[in-house]
Amino acid sequence: MLAQRTVLFKSSGTAAASTAAKAVAASGKEIIDLTAGEIWSQTASSVREGAITAIDRNVNRYTDTLGLMELRRALARKISAETAQPWSADEIAVTSGAKQALFNAAMVLVNPGDEVLIPAPYWTTFPAQIIIAGGTPVFIETRHNNYVPTVSDLAAAVTAKTKAIVINTPNNPTGAVYARDTLSDMAQLAIDRGLWIIFDECYAAFAHAPHSHHPIVTVAPHARDRTLIVNSFSKSLALTGWRIGYLAGPKTVISAVKALQSHTTSNPNVIAQHALLHHLELGDATFQLQLQRRVADARTLGLSILSALTPVPTPAAQGGFYFYLDLTELQRRANYNSQEFNADDVVNALLMEAGVAAVSGTAFGDSAGVRLSYGVDLDLLDKALRRVTAILNTWQ
Template sequence: MLAQRTALFKSSGTAAARTAAKAAAASGREIIDLTAGEIWSHTAPLVQEGAIAAITGNVNRYTDTLGLLELRHALARKTSTETAQPWSADEIAVTTGAKQALFNAAMALVDPGDEVLIPAPYWTTFPAQIIIAGGTPVFIETRHSKFVPRLADITAAVTRKTKAIVINTPNNPTGAVYDRDTLAGMAQLAVDRELWIIFDECYGTFAHSPHVHHPIVTVAPRARDRTLIVNSFSKTLALTGWRIGYLAAPKTVIGAVKALQSHTTSSPNVIAQHALLHHLKSGDTAFQMQLQRQVADGRALGLSVLSELRSVPQPIAQGGFYFYLDLGDLQRSAKANGRELSADDVASALLTDAGVATVSGTAFGDPIGLRLSYGIDRDLLDKGLRRLTTTLNTWN
């Protein structure tokens, strides 16, 4: 018999969507995959250089559990520059991707029975990891406020059991970028109620003008001592497969993370660490800027194509690289014609009828949303979105 906790959550909905896309493609059909949370790109040249140098230098041993000290110093400098707050190497943990940073945070902070506030729609892993830690996710609906949580709603959800707030901006899946006032209000609430803030800014380099990404400790320095910053290079440098991320947090939290990580993965991949360190030491941002232009071009193309949708409003796409479609009008139209149409139905039909793989909003706790990635090849994006638009427009 399996442990009871395995019945409390399902496999990642985004992973399931990718699997469905691959299965459909394996049958010989042309499937355009808009499910992946990654940018299609070659590896950054400086990252390649660093990795090759480490390999030819016979680097193959464990590092410190929290990662190479020199890398942690580099990440502390990076975080200090980005947040305008001082950070030291002993406030940094290098992790096997941002997922491990989030898992470490949940395990270090959350006791059984604790509640953690999570704005919805949410990335599917947020609540799963809280549940694994024995906590209870409490969802804050944001659809009525353009996917940016209202402070009144968050405040109303706080109870004596509330331990933390998860803040993800730019947001996955919605693409919303939280404004300064919202972040300041959430930070003040955390300070007043003595709550932890888990601040996921993995998409921070992809805020699209005129929207600006604001690190919460820059907006509210008073929240510095109760904030855990989660970041990675999966998006910033298109290194999803390298599994390299980091956590910036108070020393007491990092101490607990070190003990936990020593019993899970131990140190992160040593080649990935040296490759990233080489990139950071160079100070070269050319590749990062190239990715930002690539994503911005994909966004512009996608918004142009999606503007032809008749029963689906234009997605906000303020940040990140996802279009999040609101299927509410389409569902109401279908119901008026005697047909029920869920987000799962739409995703399934698009895969079957249009050969386009998407992620149903049910993966994010939202029955009327649909996530599309625009981080893929430009020509495939154009083709896929045109197929999707044609198919959805036939359902009016």
């Protein structure tokens, strides 16, 4: 018999969407997969050089549980520059991607019965990890405010059991970028109510003009002692498969994370660590800027095509690399004609009729949303979005 906790969560909704797409493709149907949270790209030369050098040096031993000290110092310098505040190596934990950083945060902060506020729609892993830790996710609806939580809604949800707020900007799946004033108000709420802030900024490199990403500890330095910063290089350097990220926060939290990580994964992959260290020490911003331009070009192309949608508003796509389609009006029209459907039905129709794989908003706690990644090849994106537009424009 399986452990009781296994009934509390399911496999990742995004992973399930990708699996469904592959299954249809295996039957011989052409499928354009817009489900994955990654950018199709070559690896940065500085990262490759670091990995190859480490392999040639026969690097294959354990490092410190929290990662190479040289890498932690390099990350501290990076975060110091980004936040305009000094950070030290003992405030940094190198992790096997952002998921482990988030899992570590949940496991060292959340007690059974604690509540954690999560704006919805949400990345599917946020509530799953809180549940694994024994906590209770409390969802804050954001659709009425362009997918940005209002502080009044957050404050109304705080109880004596509330332990933390998850803040994800630029947001996955919606692409919303939280304004400076919003972050300041959220930080003040956390201070006033004695809450932790789990700040996921994995898409920080992709805030699209005129929107800007603001680290919350820059906006509200007085909230730093209750803030954990989660980031990775999966998006900013297109290194999803390398599984390398970090958690930054108070020394006491990082010390607890070290003890936890020593009993789970131990240190992250040593070759990935050396590759990243080489990039941080000797690389430059050229690759990341090229990646940002490529994503910006894809966004421009996609918005141009999706502007032809008639029953669905053109997504704002303020940050990240997802188009999040709001099906509310489409559902309203269908309900008027006694033809109810949800996002799962739309995603299935796109897969079977248009040959385009998307992620249903039900994976993100939203039955009226569809997520489309634009991190793919531009020609494929063009073809896929034209198919999506054609199909949805028949659903009126």
